[in-house]
Amino acid sequence: MIRWLLDRLFAPVTFAPESLERLQQAAARGTLLYVARTLSLVEFLSWRTVLAKAALPLPLAGNGLTRRACPDLFARLLMTGRSVFFFLRRGRLRAPSGFSGPYEDAFLAAAAPAEGKDARPILAVPVALVWRGERMRALARPPWWEALLGAEEEPGPLRRIVQLVWRRARAEAIVGEPVDLAAFARANADLRPEVRTRRLRFELSGNLERARRARLGPRRKSARRLRQEIARTRRLRTAIDEAARDLGRGRARRRADRYLREIAANIKPWFIWLCRVVLMRVWKRIYEGIEVDLEGIERVRAAARRGPLVLVPSHRSHVDYLVLTHVLVDHDLAPPLIAAGSNLSFFPLGFLFRRGGAFFLRRSFGGNRLYATVFREYVRKMMREGYSIEFFIEGGRSRTGKLLQPKLGLLGIIADVAADGDARGAQVVPVSIAYDKVIEEGSYAQELAGGRKRKEDLGAVLRTTRVLASNYGRLYVHFDEPFDLGEEIARARTAPREGDEAGRRSIVRRLAHRVLWGITRASVVTPTALVAAALLASGRRGVARPALLSNVRFLLERARAASAAGAGGRLAVALQDERGELREAAIDRSVELLERDGDLQIRGTAREPIYVVPDERRLRLDYCRNTALHALVADALVATGWLVACRVAGGGVGDGADARVAAEARRRTLALSRLLKNEFVYEVGSPFDAIFDRTLERLGASGALGDASRLSLLAGLVRDFVESYYVVARGLSGEGGRATVRDLLALGERLYLEGAVSRREAISRANFENALDAFKNGGVTPDPAAIAEFLV
Secondary structure (H helix, E strand, O other), rough: HHHHHHHHHOOOEOOOHHHHHHHHHHHHEEEEEEEEEEHHHHHHHHHHHHHHHHHOOOOOOOOOOOOOOOHHHHHHHHHHOOOOEEEEEEEOOOOOOOOOHHHHHHHHHHHHHOOOOOOOOEHHHHHHEOOOOOOOOHOOOOHHHHHEEEEOEEEHHHHHHHHHHHHHEEEHHHHHHOOHHHHHHOOOOOOOHHHHHHOOOOOOOOHHHHHHHHHHHHOOOHHHHHHHHHOHHHHHHHHHHHHHHOOHHHHHHHHHHHHHHHHOOOOOHHHHHHHHHHHHHHHHOOOOOEEEHHHHHHHHHHHHHOOOOEEEOOOOOOHHHHHHHHHHHHHOOOEEEEEEEHHHHHOOOOHHHOOOOOOEEOOOOOOOHHHHHHHHHHHHHHHHOOOOOOOOOOOOOOOOOOOOOOHHHHHHHHHHHHHHOOOOOOOEEEEEEEOOOOOOHHHHHHHOOOOOOOOOOOHHHHHHHHHHHHHOOEEEEEOOOOEHHHHHHHHHHOOOOOOOOHHHHHHHHHHHHHHHHHHHHHHOOOOHHHHHHHHOOOOOOOOEEEHHHHHHHHHHHHHHHHHHHHOOOOEEEOOOEOOEEHHHHHHHHHHHHHOOOOOOOOEEEOOOOOEEEOHHHHHHHHHHOOEEEEEHHHHHHHHHHHHHHHHHHHHOOOOOOOHHHHHHHHHHHHHHHHHHHEEEEEOOOOOHHHHHHHHHHHHHHHHHHHHHHHHHHHHHHHHHHHHHHHHHHHHHHHHHHHHHHHHHHHHHHHHHHHOOOOOOOHHHHHHHHHHHHHHHHHOOOOEEEEEEEOOO
8 A cells, every 4th residue: 555655656756867777786796875855754765765766775674763774784784785774864753763874884894895896886886866846935834834844855754744745756766876785984094083984974975956956956055144144254354454444434334235236136936937938928929939959958967966066157138147047947957147237227127136036236446445345245256156157158139139348347257266165066058049030130230330238227127028930940059068177177277376467367357368268159140141142242232032041051061060170150940851951941940930021131032032131231230130140250261261372373263283372372371370370269278270271171071162152142241341450450441540430431431432442341340349459459451451351
């Protein structure tokens, strides 16, 4: 009867991803010692049922459940290859005296026979049962709930039974990393027995906590308690003492508290759950689907067991703030704290954003040392507590579709925290969030054409309600391989002395480019981006359907070759079928999206359509095109350099065997890549010559080096950037050698009308600003004649 009842209760229990496989692998390696957190007969019976369903070794005894289960019995069972259950804490149940230490000593003693040649090792495997959605409802319960039933982290028997009866469909079995007891004993043989026992307990408890935290997030503390603990830190007290010299102690403390309230999130699981319910309906209304990198999700889940996550997504839309949290919660990962600009903290949205996990920072600390210290200590505390942190390394939203140059401030703070040892095991996860079309594309195009950027306010957000009547295609969330922040810092460190700010900034800059390259590798080439690239790169007023499909197929091949070579980028699932062939239906759908919004006009006949991009819409289409450039930019630069080299040599593009052409192409491509270094993210860890050789080899293998039309199409992908830099060079070479962005917009318009500039999208505020920076701070000479040579 009892067995039947337990089977009924635990029939819906599932293993978390990878947990069952981890247990099966451990069982194949050795004898299993299951380790749970808090003594519970219900937990013991639960696990016996769950393990029996999975045909895994069953524990025969558990410490604290009966006085007959003594340490000697445990040791004998383990030595004979039988599994047992071990609880780290006594909890609410009464347990025999000597509950902890003697049992742990017995485990270490039992591990000794594993030194033999044929002995099976004893593996301590942390295990726990968790209930999905438990944290989402926790804060909505009255205080007497936990007093009666036990806390969420340490449920009493009654609460556990309630969970089993009413919420068993949400039950999930999680498993931490196994600990080989023999290897542990050897590694700690020099320690006294009691110290070795404490270290074993600490390691098992840490493994279990990391596995639990990866699913449910950090243990719950109120926002008020976190602020109080931050206020007591030594660094903040010292900063308050320094500020008190000018402000007085009472005023300095009040100001520090005000800063902390201004910054801190007040995350409420019930609010995130409510947002998720609402957003599921919104996404279904405005997007045709969300493509999530499921393999990447599992890598993120594994990284979350190693330490707190530092999620660094691309930033193209305000929707980014919502998307990543939605995807993580939807896949049973804890929601992150999100760094947001203080311009978004206005009432009432700031109040709501805080409850969704947003914490706010000023765009500039302005030399305010007290504010800087408060912010640093907040980040330090959150990472020590185990919260995941999400921030946008680009600072603001990209108005061009490309990744922006990194902002080092917050990354530097997080790196300092990790270097100080306050974020052990922190894992950096570059994330790409991409769209077929973004909801702000109209305002972006207006800003790039010279319009004024609107300040964020409630009206601006409310006006976006019109998007509910629109369709923006698909949304894509992909993850790069996580990397350990501490290890990356140690690898980059060249032993800078304390106070060596230049050395620190060098390390942070290397980290930033490592993150940007990770985002680039995870970025998706979408159908809409390929259509936009094929249309704009051709340089024609209109493109017939056969030519469009031919160009899209060629660009898809180039993107696929770059992705296969690890040169950045992935392909949207919708782009190709099982054989790798282009899905024309995806291209037709993208054309339909662009035509419906007025970004594309269809002329000609139904049988022979011609696709035309109106001049005033080219900047909007340029945004879509730029989201795919990461996978094509190497080919585009080499193709441009090759065309220039062939022209200089006086031969045709088919003369590829000429070593002089190859050498000239290398030189020209290097010059072009330096000119446009503010525009693109280049491959990290490879010198220019290696990248050039690999790209040239890929182009040669495809036959593109002997095809002038294909080379011209690739070169057309970056022609508008070259023209933008040509306009700026013309502006700087004029009288006084100075020009404002407004002057350059007017000059670009005139050169476009005169025909010196052929691409309307080259008249772009963002391109002009990047060019001005390259000429003034990047060591690039503004020579119009030299730049004009690349206009092939």
